[in-house]
Amino acid sequence: MKKYLTIDIGGTFIKYSIMEENYRVLEEGSIPTKKEPELFLTQLTTLAAEHKEKVDGIAVCIAGFINPETGENTDFSVGEHFRAYNLKEELERISGLAVTIENDSNCAALGEMVAGAGRNYKDICLLTIGTGIGGAIVIDGHLWRGSHFKAGEAGLMRLGRENSEYAGATSVLVKRVSKVAGKTVDGPYVFEHLLEPEVAAVYQDWLEKLSAVVGNMAMLLDPQVVLIGGGICQEPRFIRDLKAKVYELYPHLLEYTEIEGCETGNQAGRIGALALHKEEMV
DSSP, X not given: XXXXXXXXXXXXXXXXXXXXXXXXXXXXXXXXXXXXXXXXXXXXXXXXHHHGGGOSOEEEEESSOBOTTTOOBOOSSSOHHHHXXXXXXHHXXXXXXXXXXXXXXXXXXXXXXXXXXXXXXXXXXXEEESSSEEEEEEETTEXXXXXXXXXXXXXXXXXXXXXXOBOOOHHHHHXXXXXXXXXXXXXXXXXXXXXXXXXXXXXXXHHHHHHHHHHHHHHHHOOSEEEEESGGGGSHHHHHHHHHHHHHHSGGGGGTOEEEEOSSGGGHHHHHHHHHHHHHHO
């Protein structure tokens, strides 16, 4: 069975796995992401060089607006190290292997479709809730990237004229609760203190804005399911609260649009990148 090096490039960690073509993980590891472009590139080329003799290809997911054919990243919101080099070209040069590179949210959606909560659907929207909000669209089983590879960026959706009128990711929720608590808190703290009126008020305001984005995305694209990813999905209450609020704001969606938490965890992007790589190699 063929094996592949799969790499998930995040702002904090670069996570990598050796996967079989059926997505079984044989080994995995992670290294802190370097911010300096040259050191960042060296991290990735070193990974490729170390594993090139035992794998049949390389599949990469990374934040950004990725041209899947050229590997160019044109995202204005990511760090310079993510854009300074064409990683597809550099990894192919150092390894001699075919390399697939794609946006991390797009890969997460594909990962859920082939191995997670999206396996029974062909029309999928995905939102990842973490440091920021990422999004992806799958139509009839295929990614919809848009004319400029920017489709699905729901985190940039404005909800009003004020600068604060965006849906905030988990980082925003934690920051706002930290302010009312008078100390630095984390995600679990929020859910452990929802009986406190000030914490509950922040949470409900945050939840309503996020629910508006979920509902608007569902209304615009009419998917079979909206999948929600990110570490916050480990909080059982969150998905229940989100579904209740979305269906309160958009009651007709209850009849035909599912809202579910993702199932493949932090392997979603790597699984999806490999699924895409296998498709390209056919």
